[in-house]
Amino acid sequence: MGRFTLTLTCVVASLCWSSAQRVSRQGARRACVADGIEMCSYENHNGMLQKLNNLALQYPRLAQVGSVGKSVQGRDLAYIKISGNVSSRNVMEPMFKFVGNMHGDETLGRQLNIYMAEYLLKNYATDSRIRQLVDNTEIFLMPTMNPDGYSSSSPSCGASIFQALSHVFSGNPRHNARNKDLNRNFPKQFDENQNVPFNELKRGREIETQHIMDWIKGNPFVLSANMHSGAMVASYPFDDSAAHQSKGRYSASPDDKFFRYVAKLYSQNHPQMGQGVNCRERFEDGITNGANWYDVPGGMQDFNYLHSNAFEITLELTCCKHIPASELAKGWSDNKESMLKYMEATHLGVKGMVLDGQTNIPVPNAQVHVEGINHPVTTTNKGEYWRLLAPGTYRLFATAPGYLQSLPVSVNVLEASPPQALISHFNLIKSKK
Numbered sequence: 029m030g031r032f033t034l035t036l037t038c039v040v041a042s043l044c045w046s047s048a049q050r051v052s053r054q055g056a057r058r059a060c061v062a063d064g065i066e067m068c069s070y071e072n073h074n075g076m077l078q079k080l081n082n083l084a085l086q087y088p089r090l091a092q093v094g095s096v097g098k099s100v101q102g103r104d105l106a107y108i109k110i111s112g113n114v115s116s117r118n119v120m121e122p123m124f125k126f127v128g129n130m131h132g133d134e135t136l137g138r139q140l141n142i143y144m145a146e147y148l149l150k151n152y153a154t155d156s157r158i159r160q161l162v163d164n165t166e167i168f169l170m171p172t173m174n175p176d177g178y179s180s181s182s183p184s185c186g187a188s189i190f191q192a193l194s195h196v197f198s199g200n201p202r203h204n205a206r207n208k209d210l211n212r213n214f215p216k217q218f219d220e221n222q223n224v225p226f227n228e229l230k231r232g233r234e235i236e237t238q239h240i241m242d243w244i245k246g247n248p249f250v251l252s253a254n255m256h257s258g259a260m261v262a263s264y265p266f267d268d269s270a271a272h273q274s275k276g277r278y279s280a281s282p283d284d285k286f287f288r289y290v291a292k293l294y295s296q297n298h299p300q301m302g303q304g305v306n307c308r309e310r311f312e313d314g315i316t317n318g319a320n321w322y323d324v325p326g327g328m329q330d331f332n333y334l335h336s337n338a339f340e341i342t343l344e345l346t347c348c349k350h351i352p353a354s355e356l357a358k359g360w361s362d363n364k365e366s367m368l369k370y371m372e373a374t375h376l377g378v379k380g381m382v383l384d385g386q387t388n389i390p391v392p393n394a395q396v397h398v399e400g401i402n403h404p405v406t407t408t409n410k411g412e413y414w415r416l417l418a419p420g421t422y423r424l425f426a427t428a429p430g431y432l433q434s435l436p437v438s439v440n441v442l443e444a445s446p447p448q449a450l451i452s453h454f455n456l457i458k459s460k461k
Contacts, residue, residue: 060357063364065146067356070135073103073175079142080108080171087149090114090162096170097239100205103175105239108145112163120381120451122250122414124374125168125338126367127240130210130254130328132177133184133201136345136359137255141169143360144367157368160446165374168249173236176205185348201350204236211254211324213237214331218270222334240328241335249338250414251290251374254328257351259344260298260306260314262291267318267327267342279319281333282403289418290373291315291341297366307347318342337405339416372446377417378439382407382426385455394428394456399436419443426454 060068071079077093084091092114095104107125111117126144128137148167151158161167172178181201199207213234215222222229226245230238264287269279281287295314296302302314311321318324332340345363348355382394390411395404398415399422407413415424419441426434434454441450 060354062143062357062360063147064150065143065360067139067143067353067360069353070139070356071142073172073179076138076142076171077104077106080106080145083108083145083149087152090149090152091145096243097235099174099176099236100234101176101179103179105170105173105175105236107168107170108141109166109168110145110148110162111166112159114166117166119410120379120412120414121164121166122374122379122449123166123168123248124371125170125249125252126255126371127170127173127252127328128255129172129174129178131202131256131349132172132174132179132204133181133350134255134257135178135181135350136257136356136363137343138171138178139356140255140345140360140363140367141171144364145169147364157446161368161372165371167371173240173254174204174210177201177203181350183350183352185351204234206234208234210234210236211256211328212326214241214326214328215335216268216325217266217330217334218268218272219325241331244332244336244338248408248412248414249332249336251370251416252329252332252338252340253294253343253370254340255343255345257344257346257349258307259309260301260347261309261311261321261344262294262301262315263318263321263329263342263344264288264291264315265318265330265333265341267324267330269319269323272323272325273319275320275322277319277323278317280317282401283333283339283416284317285420286339286376286416286418287341288315290339290370290376293373294341294343294366294370297369299362301366333403337414373416374414375449376419376447377415377441377449378422378424378452379412379414379449380451380453381411382413382428382454382456383411384431385457391428391431391456394426394431394454396424396426396454399423399425414449417441424452426456428456430458431456432459 080093084093092109095106128141265281266279269277304311329340332338382391392409394407396413397404421440423436425436
């Protein structure tokens, strides 16, 4: 009897333990699912590609997967493009991009791009806000710019002696496979001649950098952000100064007003970033000028601004660089609204066409200027332009070789949620020879 009782007790205890474990696992799984998206673990590179391709197969009218090229070790720098008619960009439809995981050990941005792709596609049919964004914006989400670095990274918030030793033998996962920091590898505006042929400007840089430079120059992106970790702040151009002072020197771009506005738009919609006191440093309103924080020659955000029409900021998303998978769902909930607001900001300001006043044919490579802001934007081969501007009153005019300067146009950019770009076309008259 005693033996039977003992055996029965053991069986019951075993069943209870098994049941408790199952309930615990189910609870943990529920905790790592947000907005119907599973965020329970990191995917390896092939798993990420499979997830993106599955989304494109499931939503063929809305999504396409592509690659800008391969890394040193042959991994694709893949993106997913999302738009209401993904096969063809509509005239005056602006292009937006998020780029994650430029530093291989800074991982939340990688995951956020994967989750945002799924979120936009799953909610397109039922959420009018998402539908408006997707129908009117060509969105590019690149989870990782540095897949080789990511492949050698593991969850950690600090550099232990064991990690330091492993970096000696296997390289720093922050860097690419050639142990180069990709965010110091773009043309340095104060130290290199920028007015050279583009192929010469690319020469000698890392292959990942060259692919991204081609992507930026080859597409009329309007707004962009690159995602990092190790702090919690929205940082904006310029990232360095001519003096290369290590920190504390504000280096303003001509569009400082706009950059401060959109950086704050991101930080103020984040439950922690906007408070300004995070990690080990304090940032008023959760934003900072890049060079004022610390000097970064050869950064990607400044290349975007100086060599294309794209305006880019840098987002530092978590104090911990490679966060554990258990924190991914929280990272998503903290950043989702900020990401949506930032994508919607692609429609701030003014857009339109520059046309030949006699033939009505679009004028490519014309420039649209804003009085008082020394940074013209250039029209596409379709004559389109997008001029991002913070709320306020401005005067714009257009120029093009062989044409007279247009008359100035006054515009009043208003606060709106979501913003809607004003439309202003320019008709140019050919100059007399």
